[in-house]
Amino acid sequence: MDFTLTAAQQDLQARAEKLGRSFAEEARAWDESDDAPYREIFDRVDAEGLLGVAMPSEYGGQGGGAMEYLIVVEALFRHAQSWLPPEPVFCTSGPGPSMFLLGDDAVKDKYLRDIVAGRRACNIALTEPDAGSALTHLSTTAVRDGDDYIINGHKSFLTGSNVNDLNATFVRFDYIPGAKGIGALVVDASMPGVEIRRGPVFIGDRGINHGDMVLTDVRVPAEDVIVGPGQFSRLMTAFNLERLHNCGFWLGYSQAAYDEAAAYTQRREAFGKQIIDFQSVYHSLADMWVQIEGLRLLAYRAAATAIDGRFPRLAEVTQAKLFGATVGPQITLKAMELHGGYGPTTDYAIQRIHRDCVTNVVAGGAPAVLRNGVAAGLFPDRRFSQA
Ligand SMILES: Cc1cc2nc3c(=O)[nH]c(=O)nc-3n(C[C@H](O)[C@H](O)[C@H](O)COP(=O)(O)OP(=O)(O)OC[C@H]3O[C@@H](n4cnc5c(N)ncnc54)[C@H](O)[C@@H]3O)c2cc1C
Known part of the structure; x- marks a missing residue:
């Protein structure tokens, strides 16, 4: 069992540490004001080449894997002493973006290059006011209507709800009960019927919101389904x-x-x-x-x-x-x-x-x-x- 990082991983770590240190002086102000210059943070992470760190190069990513992802976020969390600089890594290479890799070519081609490049950063939206741990009990519905799905429901605690563009959103398809009805599709925050609310004020993880997304008859094209039902x-x-x-x-x-x-x-x-x-x-x-x-x-x-x-x-x-x-x-x-x-x-x-x-x-x-x-x-x- 070899515990040594490769030369490339050590280089990645050193770059993430240096970038993290460059943020450390600002973390206090972001926390106190509960307001952070998120786009600027994003651009600085991008300038260091750390967006899409674990995404395939064919979609513009760095071609790394889970290990490279961990190395980068650990170094940023430690040296920035702030949760915000790792967020651009999360939103261009974390669970939301990675879900697209499970989807078909059409949804990958439509979204993934923009996500990986940080042009349209992607949240993950699972939690609901009455279903957090009980994810299999979620009640946001996606009901087929011609070439679209009509989405109704309420998502809560969405990290970056006020600053990110896309939500990889867990929904229940066609009222199918239990885990087998659950899949995910893309909800663009600018779509008609999407209302983003401020959400609660937290004692930590401050600077951007962990807000709510209320969905009322939101029409999502069927091609924007990432993973359909039956694949929980x-x-x-x-x-x-x-x-x-x-x-x-x-x-x-x-x-x-x-x-x-x-x-x-x-x-x-x-x-x-x-x-x-x-x-x-x-x-x-x-x-x-x-x-x-x-x-x-x-x-x-x-x-x-x-x-x-x-x-x-x-x-x-x-x-x-x-x-x-x-x-x-x-x-x-x-x-x-x-x-x-x-x-x-x-x-x-x-x-x-x-x-x-x-x-x-x-x-x-x-x-x-x-x-x-x-x-x-x-x-x-x-x-x-x-x-
Ligand atoms: C800072 C922060 C950021 C977040 N960001 C996001 C995000 O970006 N997207 C998103 O979708 N969600 C997000 N969440 C939501 C988070 O995932 C949920 O809060 C979490 O899954 C718990 O759900 P809940 O709050 O409904 O707690 P509940 O499910 O109500 O659980 C409360 C407590 O009940 C007990 N409990 C519940 N079920 C069981 C069980 N089966 N067995 C034993 N004990 C149990 C546990 O003690 C648990 O701590 C975020 C939350 C926080 C705090």
Whole structure:
């Protein structure tokens, strides 16, 4: 088992680290104002050649896979100390864009080059007000009418709802019940009948909205179906990239918290010595680092064992995401504690890092639901009920 990154991967990592550092000074202002210059962020990620990092070169992508995706987002999360610079990578190469690779040539040819180039960035729209974890209970409908589908429903918590153009949207086709009725199609935010709402204000992940999309008799051409009904598990294979993105988040943010704590504890003095010289402090830093290394092994294994190098396997990526969502907030909370009374003040980055982490605990799948998945894999003969 070789844990060494290739020369090309190391180069990619170095470029993403450098780009991430160039954003670090701005993260505080974006958080405080809950407003970020998203197009400018997009253009800077593009200028460094990091859009479409895991998309095929025939559609203008960088031709990388799940590993390259993870390397880039981890480095951006860590060094920018902000969730925003990895978003252009997500919207040009993450789960929404990757779903198109499961579609037919017509839908790929119509959309993918624009998405990969960042001309029409693509959200993912699964969640509904009454169906989050219970994705198989979603109620947004797509009903055939001639050459079109008529869409009605309500999607919520859509990251980037106010700035992205396209939504890879999960719908129920022709009222078919259960998972077998679910597929995905493209909803362009500018279509008649699409209403984008601001959505709730979050304590973290601030700068662009996680808003709502209300769909009233939206007419979508049948050629814009990405994956039709009866292929739910195939559709979810692309969604596993969402969980890998989450792993990059936990890995990058845990290291950002460690970086902040390591620097602060070597500056701050108490009882006439640097606080890092108290055993409880250097043991805390050692524990943090071992948790980070454990997460790194799980996350990199999920990427390394991805199907065709592209879509992480469900079992591995679920375990990695669950571990990240478990240890990530512990690490950021401990790092904040090591800052003493200064930690929760807005003068220090650690409180923002912690708020962003807490905000993301359920994003992309609640820990309890991930545990259901891990347990189901361990005991395949028992069909544990989700209900
Ligand atoms: C920052 C952020 C960004 C997001 N971005 C997007 C996005 O871009 N697109 C999108 O579609 N969605 C997005 N989401 C939505 C996210 O995926 C959902 O919030 C998540 O799937 C949980 O759904 P819910 O909020 O309805 O919680 P619920 O499903 O109501 O779950 C609440 C709690 O109930 C328990 N629970 C529920 N079901 C089970 C079960 N079967 N077994 C055991 N316990 C259970 C768990 O403890 C769970 O934490 C985002 C969310 C956040 C916080």
